Amino acid sequence: MISDADIILIKEPKLSAADKLYLTQIAEGVKVTLNHLFFKPKITVEYPEEKRQLRVDNYRGVHRLNRDPDDRVACVACFMCETACPAHCIHIVADESPWDDREKYPEQFDIDELRCIYCGMCEEACPVDAIELTTEYDMVGHSRDEMIFDKEKLLSVYDQTKDVKPRKNPKISGYEGTGDRAKYDQLRQRLEEIVEKSSPDEANGGTSEGNKL
């Protein structure tokens, strides 16, 4: 219930004699529009020629498959990314490595860019930092087949974007091992308090929300 004291009354603005003829207000409005017409900068970006600056530098765009310093594919075909992928869009065929420094290499490495949800899990899972998400967001194709990027395509994405090292995801505060330790401890302590408080319920057999956390 809203009490009368909380109601703020807004009075209609008082119009001067000239305003009541409406003409001065039209002039006021035309002044604003003329100002926008001639002097205000355009906000729209002319897209293909001109790209908007991304607001974040960790934007998760199209994947790339990195090369090692010897220009070979860095991937060791460990299948971590394929396993981590929630959208099942990565398909790897491993083969015995022709090189001495590793056992396997990807004979085939396909990513279905249309299935991908750009969550970045593959990047997180990769033990050798071979797969990374670049900040490129404008990829197009004429067919669905064209949007399944194979190993060569992914390596060529690397060749085009190798000057930019994609920034890793920002550290998530409160997540153990990353971020602000003090803040994490604080959060953890609060969680434990909640768990303690709700423990009588837990004794009754229900799994409390706090315990789960």
Added chain:
Amino acid sequence: MLSWLENQAVFSAVLSLLLIGGIMTSVAYCIYFERKISAWIQDRQGPNRVGFLGLFGNFHFWGLGQPLADGAKFLLKEDIIPSRVDKPLFILAPAISMVIALIGFVVIPWGGFYMLGDTLLSVQVANPDVGLLYVLGVGSMGVYGVVLGGWASNNKYSMYGAVRATAQMLSYEIPMGIAILIVVLACGELRLEEIVAGQVGGNGLWNIVLHPVAFLILLITLFAETNRAPFDLAEAEQELVGGFHTEYSAMKFAMFFLGEYVHMITGSAFICVLFLGGWELSFFGIGPAFPGTGIEDTGLISVLIKIGVLSVKVAFFIFLFMLVRWTLPRFRFDQLMRLAWKGLIPISLGLLILTVLGVYMGWQRSVIYNLGGEIAIVAATLGVVVLANKPVSGRQENMPALGQPLGG
């Protein structure tokens, strides 16, 4: 070589063909500029992609090919005629709207007279004695297209749009007629060519100097007459889907759309002729006529200069139309009616009495009398408005006062 042209009838026919071509092209570009100006006002870019078939590489000419693409689109789209419409009227309505907008042009004096060989030709398709009355009559017939379209569509929203357009037209015809009557009284002429001649430098002042308030009233009613914002209640999207053209598609819709712009050009040319000296260029009639724009200049070049001068004036008004459209919100219906009946009509009646008195006393060319009288009338209106404490255009004074707890 051009002797076959030395006949007013032939010349008029050729001129009318040229005018239709020129006007249809300028209408197409009006739509382009409307989109551009609306975009710029809203800090956008506007159409800028369509060039000329990519003939010039990546240079798009700021999207100047857009009207061609729009036209092609309108022609090629599916033309839907709903099954329950009144078919003959449904098809006729856009044509009426377009034709009526176009025939208004015939009496506009585009460039004085042209001496070809030994014949003095009027650069005007027709010069009837009742020139001004013709414009008035034709102008108010423009609503027929809207009404028939709305009626034939067999759709309540279309009908609402048509009804609104009719009510609006009826209300705004009155101040418009009176404003024009003021010019007629002051000039003593119905022929548009003569009205322009009366304003040429040396002959007299432009009518806008003598009758600024009448000019303003005519301008406002012109906005209403062309169904442009803030008077576009007949096609208020938020309330009536598309208004009278809800059921129209493809080229039929385009004809309504083009008709509106043709109407704008006619109206602008008309107001220029009446109040701004038409093809005349002497800065409010104060200075002498610009070289080549006097009445006695009838060479080809001076005719072209005159046409150019009138075109620039018309272009200014069209710009004004667009600027106002993207500035002002639409009137509410009661505000619309109040503005006409309680604002414009009383003021214009006052002006009419003033002018009649001026003509009777022989003061119709006196700046002091006209200006003084108009200022007095506006001041009196303003006084009434302030005393009544009600704005001319109306606000929500009939609503329960704010701050009163509703229902206790």
